[in-house]
Amino acid sequence: MPLVNTGDLVSAAAAEGRGIAAFNVITLEHAEAIAAGAETAGAPAILQISENAVTFHGGTLSAIAAATAAVARASSAPLSLHLDHVVTGALLRAAADEGFSSVMYDASRLAHGRNIEATEDAVRWAHERGLWIEAELGKVGGKEGEAPLDAHAPGVRTDPEEAAAYVTATGVDALAVAVGSSHAMTQRTATLDHTLIAALREAVPVPLVLHGSSGVPDEEIRAAVAAGMVKINVGTALNTAFTGAVRAFLDADAKTVDPRKYLAPAREAMSATVAGFLGLL
Template sequence: MPLVRTAELVTAARDTGRAVVAFNVITLEHAEAIAAGAERAGAPAILQISENAVKFHGGDVGPLAAATAAVAAASGARLALHLDHVESPDLLRAAHAHGFGSVMFDASKRGYGENVKATAEAVRWGHERGIWVEAELGRVGGKADEPPLDAHAPGVRTDPAEAAAYVADTGVDALAVAVGSTHAMTTRTAALDHTLITALREAVPVPLVLHGSSGVPDGELRRAVAAGMTKINVGTALNTAFTGAVRAFLEAHPSTTDPRRYLVPAREAMTGAVEGFLRAVAG
């Protein structure tokens, strides 16, 4: 099936009070697992490639983007291609040439004024090329290159009034907000602030995005969608499934040298994780 635009999936989800899940792609096996999991669940999904994943592949987004798009095109599921957590202006400008229908431009590490200025410029550039632009306000934290951050610390969470002003001043199409989750959680123990999610939904006219959803239990995710979250980002949960399956296989078969033997169960483990998140959010 041809690639679907992220804007189409997010708008459809928001109009029906549902959410669409976006999964991070690092390897070809990630993309294959996301497509297979979406087919099993009978649900749409977003395949997103982060700036960190691009760096892992030598700084060239082209090969991974082409492979991911090809996997999506061969799938029977409705899938979109998204460029995630982009800080580099050069990578932002590469989005259109490599088939991305959307970008998450991340200026959240900057002060508020600089964040607004840089994001507004990214939005203008994207909209001139038909690219849907997401941004972040607040501090989700937890990424490998960041100091530890308590998701419950004062000043970390997104303020509804500031969020409304930010959206008005930048023109973003969606807003990632800090409401109690963090990136890179390997246990599903995060407790979200659902009252804050509701307040943000009422204050902000664009769809809300939950980053760090790997650490959020199924029930919390469903409550978050009911409160107003429209795009749910999942990354670490796939890596946990992948690595766990590889480790288990190699412990049982320590003489194995053919990577295909352990990548098959790793891909299947990720497929199951994708299907589980899609069914949890849909339920």
């Protein structure tokens, strides 16, 4: 089916009091697995490509974007295309021409005032082109190249009053908040601050986004959605499933050289992971 607008998927989920999952695409197999998992679950999903993934593909967005969009259009599930954790203006400006309906513009590493200015400029540019835009306030942490961060350390988590002012000043359509999760977790041991989530939901007039959901246990995700979280980002869990399946295959058959032999079970493992998260939500 045609690509769906990310904003429509998130708005529908928010109106119905449920979550919508967004899964990170690195390879073609990731995109295929997400589409297959969504079809299995009978649920919509967001396919998102991060700036780190674009860098992995030689710094060129067009090829991985075109492949991901083609997979999404061939699927029977409602799927959208989202550009994730964009930090450079050039990549932001490429979004509108590559089939994306939404962008997460990440100025969270900047000083607060500069974050507001840069995000406001990004929002103005995006809205003029009909793009839905997400931003981040607080320190989720865990991204490659960042120093280790305690997700519950003082000053890390998002302040509700500050978040409300930030949304008003920037005009963003959704806000990623720091409530106890962290990027790149391979064990599901994160403990979220559900009281803070509820306070943020009360203070902030746009949907809330949970980054680093791969490290969050099922019951914590359910409680987060019940408290007001809407968009649930999942990346590392797919990579864990992918790598685990490849490692298991090659451990059992060290002579195989045809990558299709081990990429097929890797894709199936990711698809099952996607269906699991969608069923949870």
